[in-house]
Amino acid sequence: MTNSVAASLAAALIAAAGIAFVFAGPQWPTARTAAVIGPAAAEESGAPIYYQDPDGKPSYSLVPRKTPDGRDFRAVPAGADISFDDDQAETPPSVTTAAGGSGERKIKYYRNPMGLPDTSPTPKKDSMGMDYIPVYEGDDSDDGSIKLSPGKIQRTGVKSERAAMRVVRTVVRAPGTIALDERRISVVAMRAESFILKVADVTTGSHVVKGQPLMEVYSPSVSSAAAEYLTTITSKTTSGDVQYGRGSRQRLMNLDVPDAAISAIEKSRTVPTSIGWTSPRDGILLERNAIEGMRVEPGGVLFRIADHSIVWALIDVAERDLGMIAKGQPVTVKARSFPGREFTGKVEVIYPEINKETRTARVRIELQNPDLILLHDMYVDADIDTGSGEAVLAVPESAVMDTGSRQAVFVDRGQGRLEPREVKLGQRGGGLVEVRQGLAEGDAVVVSANFLIDAESNLKAALKGFAEGAQQ
Incomplete structure (x- = not known):
């Protein structure tokens, strides 16, 4: 940083030092001296205007302090070159304190560093000696959006993806058993009194x-x-x-x-x-x-014969999935006895009853069994494709935050500003979810780190409410 910029920054810091002295008291005579003699004299005398972590970490203080291992913070005098780490996208909280010069942002209030619902219009420390964190104008907005710095976006792994027209394949998976086709069973019985000779x-x-x-x-x-x-x-x-x-x-x-x-x-x-x-x-x-x-005797059954070249798969579908099942939907059936082998069919019948103990409905699929390997009462697993095959507006499932009664996504509006938006969802499948209301094609939505963003937005909304109440 150039000396001219450092000088203007020093002036602002010295003014802030005067404010800090009111809270710090006689612990910081150098700061008091700087506040009394004025910015120019402070720069000439080399009085410290703030203190920085001795390892160069982004930790600053207006009063002398020590690191956890007992080392003193480094005093930074007026006129010194000031440099910050690359990952600090925002000016350190103890340095920029007011909208004094061009390019600086105005601090609205200071919030508790531990996230507690406590704010202050001036710099202060908590009970553990930690500096309150400044909240700048523009960091919060009336529309409930949240703004993240480029460094924070990179550190938290925030990624976005555009809503687009996609085919959502919704597959209902359910277990079942193989049954014989009732129409393909015959009995051999006598219709008159008879004697079996051979x-x-x-x-x-x-x-x-x-x-x-x-x-x-x-x-x-x-x-x-x-x-x-x-x-x-x-x-x-x-x-x-x-x-x-x-x-x-x-x-x-x-x-x-x-x-x-x-x-x-x-x-x-x-x-x-x-x-x-x-x-x-x-x-x-x-x-x-x-x-x-x-x-x-007449009517006595002597033989019972079943043709199982065609069999039924009786699938038990959960009651919550029954609304997606319809006759004619394609089904893929896999037998647990033959891994890798698949049998295809269609939904033929949806039985009009619910098992009151398992809360499932029975669905019947007709399967070709040319090799005669599907046997009566064999366990199978069915994948019922309930998708319509038409493209719908969809986003990845990871973009949706579901509270049970409401669903929302974060819309990326650019320049680090993220807007929470409520959506109405449709069918799910293949890692995608249909959005029926709330988004338009091409809207960019956040697909990772959603809960971290949600936590920060809720915190900022709470702090904003406390700050407005304190100002009133």
Whole structure:
């Protein structure tokens, strides 16, 4: 700093020293001398105008003081070259005290260095001997914004990013289980009293195909219907008798006799002693109750067969996410038994009930299972894409400060001034959040160090209120 600037600064400091003497008392005779003899005489006599940390740290005092390790602060006389560290974007609080010369800022009041709600119109110290911190005009504003120096912005890591139109992918993740398609389950049951003569070499869990033999059965009712049908098709009758023959065939069908067995009767023109029962579909044998020689009552289930080439994923979605789920949304399902394997489907059904114990709703997804690796009751995890695919105004989630009832962001207005602004939010996903109200495209918002800025803005707002009250 040049000597002329130092001289003008010294004059201001000497004037401040006179004020400080009122609080310091006789502890600082050099300062009192400087205040009495005037700025020019103080500069000639070399009287100290303030004291600085001996290590050159940005710590200053108007009265002699010591460091925590017992060393004296260095006295700075009038006319000395004054230099500050590069990271001090603002003039030290004990040096610039009033709007005396050009380029200086006017101090409005001094605030407690520990952040307590205590202010002073003049320099003072707290109970621990710490200097109160000056608050300059322009550091606070009526719009609630806060101004940070470039050095403080760099030290706190403040970064900003512009609001832009982006596609927000909102994914609802929920667990579930695999279930069989109810429409693809068949049972083999007798519709008349029967006796099982032989059972094929199939067990529970065996895979069967449509038409594969399962057992041989003797049924008096089936044999009687077969003899009646054979009589009608072998005799030369009138057209009226032909209609009666069709009725006889229908009787066999009503007894659930397989088509292959009826065709064999028509071809051999004989009444069989037993009828072979076959599988009605491809699938897995879920249940086998047939035993050779057993007597079967009408309605008794002998085999249960399920086709699981197509299965259901029953997903339990939390009640709070239910409003985002709709039919037709794409879903990706991952089985815990097969890491890295994905199955795709769509939301087919949203069940109209809530589990009162878990507060979840059940959603059904239909999945192709060509490899037959998805098994009944297997655990799966589903990712339901609830996004619309349209670009919306969005900002990073880290930019939003959520108090529960209100959401706000800090808008970067340039030159270190940050303005808090309330926003209305929409969907979230992929680290982004939709802003429906409060921002325009291109507005720069702070995305890091938000809570540090929020803490400082709240402190300054409180101090401003106390200062206005003290002035009144």
